Amino acid sequence: MSGEDAPAQQQNAEEQKQQQQETKTPAESPKTESKPDPPPTSASTEAAAAAAADTPAPAAEKAPEEDTFSYRALVLTGYGGYDKVKLQVKKGKPALKSGEVMVRVKVCGLNFADLMARQGLYDRLPSPPVTPGMECSGIIEAVGEDVTDRKVGDKVLVLNRSGLWQEVVVVATTHTFLMPEGMSFEEAAALPVNYITAYMMLFDFGHLRPNQSVLVHMAAGGVGIAATQLCKTVNDVTVFGTASASKHEVISQGGVTHPIDYRTRDYVEEIRKISPKGLDIVLDPLGGSDTHKGYNLLKPMGKLISYGAANMLAGQKKNLFAVAKTWYQQFSVHTLSLIQGNRSVCGFHLGYLDSESELIAQAMAVIMDLYKQGKIKPRIDSTYHLEQVGDAMRRMQERHNIGKIILTTEPMKEEEKKEEAKKDEEKKKDDKKKDDKKKDDKKKDEAKKDEAKKEEKKKEETKKDDKKAEEKKEEVKKEEN
């Protein structure tokens, strides 16, 4: 289905570097850019397309090209930390079946499922060694038999179950979508997973209408920002968004009506203060105890839409305690409870929807229209080279991003590489320190919260005492009268 089926070679870091320098990407391949109109496809890609399209070419000419055809690919070599995703070189031109296209990839999108997959917590990714990646953008370099709706040179975004974090991918045309005029490759790679997820949750399961209220967790994340923008396409929708305080300004500008710092506040209390009756829609990427909270926040006819278990992710490697706790606290509901509350509980994950081409095409058509109308626009947080995928994943997992993190296939410059190597060493040393500090911070946070609670209790008690004293005074007065 995709390039990952081509023979992948596992190499040690040294071999890998060497090969990269030897092979790199062909000089003619177009450079990554965000301009609306890229240069026309180069001669070399045209030739490749012709070869792939089964035009009668002399065998002598074909053989050398297939031998020399190689491309860089990220490969998950086993479950674990950031270093389990390695940059490797795949050799040999992937075969094109009927109805498939070959895409020269420019930019790839990073998703939460990729983080789960690295830890072995996402069953839609085949077993390692495997190339991850659910979305990318690029240019069609060759088309298979019976492909009439795509041609060489078309700029497309691609959505697939996996296998898109590499320079060349082969997918069915139904998994590609033409990029509209004016869309950059960065935006195109940032769009499919987050916006289809947000769109189908809000409008199919959620049936969002004017004057309703929505809770968006991780409002500064990819889905969070997409959901906020989509909420704003409907009149007078109130968006409650959780994010750490430093991100509030950005998400407010993006459309969040009430940003809530979940680190220092109880978001349930904050929401009840503003909207005592509760909410119409809760989007829940967290799982565990947060799903229970979300359910209890629903108004009559409210919908809880669960689309992940981010609470399972705690740290770089699989945290069995976090996984077990999230699993143990997993929400389950009886129909009788749903009936008495007039509520709906939905589950969504695009990864399990990959065979539903028609549904996805319909959603994508609406999303593209909204993009053309300027009503939605992916927000890019940061761009990393394929070589830096570990840093990219770290940024996402530590929740530093505001918007989408993307990977560019443009190779790193030599001087950048050297700097990276130095940084890498430092980072590894830092990792342990950070983990320790995090634990400390958490303890401090909890201590602070406890203190605050105690403080409040004291105040209440003082108030009560005051009240009692007052009442006594009044009683005395009455008796005096």
Place this chain on the structure above:
Amino acid sequence: MSGEDAPAQQQNAEEQKQQQQETKTPAESPKTESKPDPPPTSASTEAAAAAAADTPAPAAEKAPEEDTFSYRALVLTGYGGYDKVKLQVKKGKPALKSGEVMVRVKVCGLNFADLMARQGLYDRLPSPPVTPGMECSGIIEAVGEDVTDRKVGDKVLVLNRSGLWQEVVVVATTHTFLMPEGMSFEEAAALPVNYITAYMMLFDFGHLRPNQSVLVHMAAGGVGIAATQLCKTVNDVTVFGTASASKHEVISQGGVTHPIDYRTRDYVEEIRKISPKGLDIVLDPLGGSDTHKGYNLLKPMGKLISYGAANMLAGQKKNLFAVAKTWYQQFSVHTLSLIQGNRSVCGFHLGYLDSESELIAQAMAVIMDLYKQGKIKPRIDSTYHLEQVGDAMRRMQERHNIGKIILTTEPMKEEEKKEEAKKDEEKKKDDKKKDDKKKDDKKKDEAKKDEAKKEEKKKEETKKDDKKAEEKKEEVKKEEN
């Protein structure tokens, strides 16, 4: 809130009959009819309205009227069989609070919840003695203070948590809806519960769209017929409807694409034959094991909407075995299962939504529009007098109805009453026989099913045998060659 708050008197059957003959309804009260334009409100009701509206009236005049004001009401006197709902006479004029209206009731609707309530299985009905009834139609006879949007003489349909099975009801104006031109009182009483239920399930939770498929259980019931008609307002919706074979012609004419006789067929198999991928929406009024079946029939992005537990009802009195079985088999689901299936499970019951006036008003506005456009029309199965409420409930519980069963407040004629009394005696005798016969029938049905299964198995085995024989022949042939 409603007439049920007026002093209800529990009487034995003899007292009751006597009182009815003595008091009846005033001769001036308008007779039940289905003509679009009823005669203008009588002088007596106008006078009553004036009195209720706190116009300064001499105390001497007021007192006698309050003394003589009486009206017939159905009262659930305790949980149990059909005879627990008794016709009684309530005395004294109900007080009108601000924002309330008094309605002279013409027709009442019968609902499944009323059957559950009689057996003590519906917690939204206050404890007996209490007047049941969630919907009715009639004419406004008096308006309370601050009522500006309703006036005496308005024809309205009424939706309330309970208390509407009586000749006079007092409700908040928000629970009344003006009947459109051309709607009969019968239609008006048949409309609110069934159509709001079907509408909110299909369009709010279900988000029904063109080309989708819907399973409607009890397709000849009130909600079933409403749901079918509403499905037909959307292009190319396929409706699978379960009902016994004798009702198939009517429900097919009403819009059911594939009627399925659930008594002789496995509806899951039948649906899979026609729609191997499953369904977009399953409306489930049954509960128990049928909810599991419905869930497993869902396509990706499919919605299961549970709105009752009709499987709990087996026989006239509470059947503890049926209740326990339905309860035990009650469907519960984990969010992870929902996520992996991209599914939604919803619960709906209008009885728990009675404080959501705005939501209900919005739904009702759309329903009234559809009625005016001729796109929906309640189908009346049969009309009973208040005296015959037992027969009405029996018809519904035994699933003999096709469409809505309604009660008219028009008093029975003397000769009808005598006939009824005779029939009653016979019915009571029949009841035991019927129950016994039912058990026998069930056994026979099961025996038949078993036989059919055995037959099919035999056929398959014969086929297999034939195949094997053929294969052997071929092998022999090969060997011969």
